[in-house]
Amino acid sequence: MLIKKSETGFLPESLEVIGMLVNEAEPENVVLDPLRGEIRDFCRKHVINEHFYGKMGTSILLHVSGDTVKYVYIHGIGKKNEALCENAIRTGAFNVVRLAAKKGCSTIALNVPCAEDKVRSRSIAEGSILGLYKFNKYLAEDKDDTFKEPRELIVLNGNEDGINEGTVLGEAQCYVRDLANEPGNIINPQVLSAKALALADELSLECEIWNEERIRNEKMEAYYSVGRGSANPPRFIRLTYTPKQEFKEHVVFVGKGVTFDSGGLNIKPAEYMLTMKGDKSGACAVLGAIRAASKLKLPVKLSVIIAAAENMPGGNSFRPDDILRARNGKTIEINNTDAEGRLTLADALCYASELNPDKIVDIATLTGACAVALGSSTGGLFTNNDELGEKIIAASKSSGERFWKMPMDDANLRKSIKSSFADLSNCGERYGGAITAAMFLEAFVEKDIPWAHLDIAGIDFIKKPWSYYVEGASGFGMRTLASLLMEL
Ligand SMILES: [Zn+2]
Numbered sequence: 504m505l506i507k508k509s510e511t512g513f514l515p516e517s518l519e520v521i522g523m524l525v526n527e528a529e530p531e532n533v534v535l536d537p538l539r540g541e542i543r544d545f546c547r548k549h550v551i552n553e554h555f556y557g558k559m560g561t562s563i564l565l566h567v568s569g570d571t572v573k574y575v576y577i578h579g580i581g582k583k584n585e586a587l588c589e590n591a592i593r594t595g596a597f598n599v600v601r602l603a604a605k606k607g608c609s610t611i612a613l614n615v616p617c618a619e620d621k622v623r624s625r626s627i628a629e630g631s632i633l634g635l636y637k638f639n640k641y642l643a644e645d646k647d648d649t650f651k652e653p654r655e656l657i658v659l660n661g662n663e664d665g666i667n668e669g670t671v672l673g674e675a676q677c678y679v680r681d682l683a684n685e686p687g688n689i690i691n692p693q694v695l696s697a698k699a700l701a702l703a704d705e706l707s708l709e710c711e712i713w714n715e716e717r718i719r720n721e722k723m724e725a726y727y728s729v730g731r732g733s734a735n736p737p738r739f740i741r742l743t744y745t746p747k748q749e750f751k752e753h754v755v756f757v758g759k760g761v762t763f764d765s766g767g768l769n770i771k772p773a774e775y776m777l778t779m780k781g782d783k784s785g786a787c788a789v790l791g792a793i794r795a796a797s798k799l800k801l802p803v804k805l806s807v808i809i810a811a812a813e814n815m816p817g818g819n820s821f822r823p824d825d826i827l828r829a830r831n832g833k834t835i836e837i838n839n840t841d842a843e844g845r846l847t848l849a850d851a852l853c854y855a856s857e858l859n860p861d862k863i864v865d866i867a868t869l870t871g872a873c874a875v876a877l878g879s880s881t882g883g884l885f886t887n888n889d890e891l892g893e894k895i896i897a898a899s900k901s902s903g904e905r906f907w908k909m910p911m912d913d914a915n916l917r918k919s920i921k922s923s924f925a926d927l928s929n930c931g932e933r934y935g936g937a938i939t940a941a942m943f944l945e946a947f948v949e950k951d952i953p954w955a956h957l958d959i960a961g962i963d964f965i966k967k968p969w970s971y972y973v974e975g976a977s978g979f980g981m982r983t984l985a986s987l988l989m990e991l
Contacts, residue, residue, distance in 0.1 A: 508661030522599030593630030600634030628669025683976030687763030730812035732820030759867030760786030767840030872936030874961025885941035
């Protein structure tokens with residue numbers, strides 16, 4: 504689907520679907536420009552009869568019996584400048600595009616207040632691209648068989664740069680979803696490394712991949728041990744994007760890439776093992792972020808690191824009570840093999856620190872405790888640097904992905920990852936589990952490097968569709984990472 508701005512600011516005459524995103528007002532004052540003539544009168548009548556105020560998230564769909572226009576979809580985005588309004592815009596654009604695709608319409612016009620603003624046009628394009636997302640490659644027959652990608656979307660008074668950025672970001676999120684939706688029998692650590700290599704080839708990125716032998720020789724025993732029980736050996740992946748122009752910062756993103764998490768010897772109960780193909784979502788998010796950074800030619804050097812592994816029970820699995828030595832020399836006593844993500848991240852963070860970057864951000868489906876604390880639509884943010892934390896919150900707001908900062912200064916809670924026999928224990932008590940996981944990770948980051956940890960457990964996989972999320976992998980977090988780079 505081609506997304507372009509209208510040159511004239513008027514509604515072209517030959518479009519099948521018109522999306523009107525409107526601010527809240529009394530029904531008789533809801534702004535229905537640039538509709539004209541009979542269609543406008545028809546819409547006004549319905550807006551008044553249906554008491555439509557344009558409240559955030561409300562909508563009406565009108566079937567028009569005109570010559571070319573078939574549907575008008577009116578979607579409220581709330582009061583002018585209302586917080587979360589950008590997300591209502593993404594949802595509105597998503598709904599319009601999906602409606603057109605399901606009805607087999609090929610041309611769409613979208614009217615959004617202040618579309619000339621770059622950030623707003625970015626949101627419009629993001630929502631529109633996500634409106635086309637489907638993961639149906641394994642279906643012999645799609646029950647939505649009328650779903651047809653529209654040919655063209657015209658954004659009235661849109662901002663071209665914003666549309667281009669939003670298109671790149673929306674497509675990157677679809678790429679993240681496609682990867683994360685693949686099950687464990689399709690994507691194991693080797694396949695993930697091949698996907699990373701393919702991305703590097705496509706975008707001319709630097710790429711390094713280590714096999715299990717190299718990982719072991721690199722003194723990454725914490726990470727190496729996680730993959731020991733699986734027939735699919737681990738792969739360590741590093742991609743680097745270096746901008747052609749001058750750049751000020753080198754940022755490292757580390758993504759948790761557990762391609763399937765059975766829990767290991769501390770095996771998960773059946774209902775908790777479902778959706779564990781999504782335990783690689785952090786890795787998928789950082790791959791999406793480097794894809795976006797490279798396509799947008801951002802002036803930031805970016806390295807992404809993935810310590811990919813599959814956590815399985817087997818004769819060679821690591822065990823509870825094992826004591827492992829991480830790359831920075833710290834020892835870890837295992838008291839739960841299902842707290843494996845932090846072991847892979849520990850060595851990845853040591854390696855990231857050695858690159859001596861200006862910032863490190865890791866993203867991981869790390870703890871069920873984070874989902875218990877924040878629900879399944881907000882991610883946890885943990886940091887050793889308030890300034891970086893604020894930048895991430897700002898990036899998360901502009902991308903419509905909620906993150907909430909959690910405390911790292913509870914000395915009493917910190918005791919729960921102490922061990923009598925090693926420098927650290929890999930799993931603290933249940934209460935505060937998201938925080939102790941972050942405290943654990945902090946021990947593997949070089950102290951003077953600003954670092955943040957994003958816990959996206961609970962939001963990585965959508966069970967009931969909402970907003971612009973469809974069932975399956977959400978791709979959550981990637982746009983926050985990309986927006987962070989854009990704002991640096
Ligand atoms: Zn686990």
